[in-house]
């Protein structure tokens with residue numbers, strides 16, 4: 294019932310039949326992220342807002358204390374992410390750690406965590422450097438044509454090369470071919486190819502029961518088959534030739550020998566999560582990271598100085614340790630993720646009944662009783678651009694992370710927080726820092742006029758996706 298929130302005394306915008314409060318998205322006028330941000334900004338006096346995505350009531354949470362309770366303190370009341378995928382309809386996506394629920398998630402997450410330890414990521418470091426060197430060669434080759442480059446064209450190739458080598462243990466040839474086969478497979482995951490696929494994802498999220506009834510799949514059957522074949526061939530080759538590689542596939546397949554939690558399809562599901570959870574996010578973060586530095590030459594100059602100093606100090610080389618020691622690099626990375634929230638919201642679901650009353654006097658003292666099954670939205674873009682927490686939030690100011698301008702960690706959540714925090718955070722951060730360090734050590738980057746300002750975003754993409762691309766010129770340092 295569209296009276297759901299009114300009956301519970303929860304404030305919120307008036308919903309419309311069928312489309313609820315996301316009609317603008319349905320008609321391509323705004324992304325769901327933009328809609329959530331607008332609502333976040335409108336309800337300043339409220340800790341939470343009741344909205345409708347389609348006909349389903351969602352609670353949008355604005356108050357950092359409430360967010361702390363949901364993600365950490367009272368996690369057991371909100372331990373699942375709000376995506377329901379049927380294992381029979383979508384066997385690969387249903388095994389993604391982001392999607393798994395309850396006890397199964399708890400057991401698998403505990404096992405998988407060992408695959409992402411700092412020791413394991415350090416082991417990947419030579420592979421990441423190898424990809425970065427290929428990226429530099431690729432850019433040098435492209436420069437001969439003197440045409441501008443698109444940021445994501447670089448970041449997609451780099452992050453996919455890493456997925457190929459670190460997750461699947463294969464050569465993705467991502468810098469060698471115009472449209473590598475490996476990329477074709479990856480693109481099938483989240484990128485809305487045309488209006489139809491974009492609408493399909495909006496549909497699955499807004500009307501999940503209907504989507505289930507219609508057996509709508511996230512991952513196309515052909516992609517599922519290709520993934521299964523890639524994993525099978527790779528594992529078979531290793532077994533027959535007694536090859537042991539230090540990569541994610543090896544680590545997860547080892548888990549399958551210790552516990553019956555990991556079947557062949559689970560291995561495929563986890564390997565595939567590098568595409569959906571790892572590559573799509575990382576490549577977009579890196580694209581914006583490069584572009585922000587192109588738009589802010591002073592920051593770029595300062596960053597290059599730090600990179601070159603570190604390189605020279607460590608005998609003309611980078612290492613896992615030196616990359617992670619660079620403070621300004623870290624600040625630029627954080628600031629870029631703050632200003633450009635790739636994921637516009639975290640999507641949780643209430644798993645045990647919960648009541649919340651704000652204690653912060655900034656908010657109206659209204660209580661909400663949340664029923665199990667109620668989806669929760671944590672609006673990252675709203676929080677990351679709220680002037681209450683960030684001075685001049687529209688500006689790129691990496692220094693704010695050095696001076697710790699904002700110490701409330703529940704207002705800055707690019708990787709989420711609590712037990713369900715991004716499992717790939719360390720891998721994602723390290724690979725991007727390696728790529729960025731090599732790129733800015735070698736090239737000066739400027740914005741190309743082909744970029745369409747002001748930036749607008751594809752309304753149907755789940756992730757932040759700039760229309761027309763982010764175009765740059767590069768020249769050798």
Ligand code: HEM
Pocket residue numbers: 374389390391392402566567570571572574575578635636639640706707708709710712713714715716717718720721722
């Ligand atoms: C800079 C790049 C990345 C960003 C911004 C990012 C962001 C996120 C966010 C916001 C979440 C949800 C956390 C929550 O619900 O509280 C998440 C979950 C997840 N991420 Fe990442 N991620 C990145 C890279 C990666 C990489 C490289 C992997 C590698 C496979 C990965 C794997 C996952 C998985 C498996 C989950 C689900 C964890 C769970 O529910 O237990 N991510 N990520």
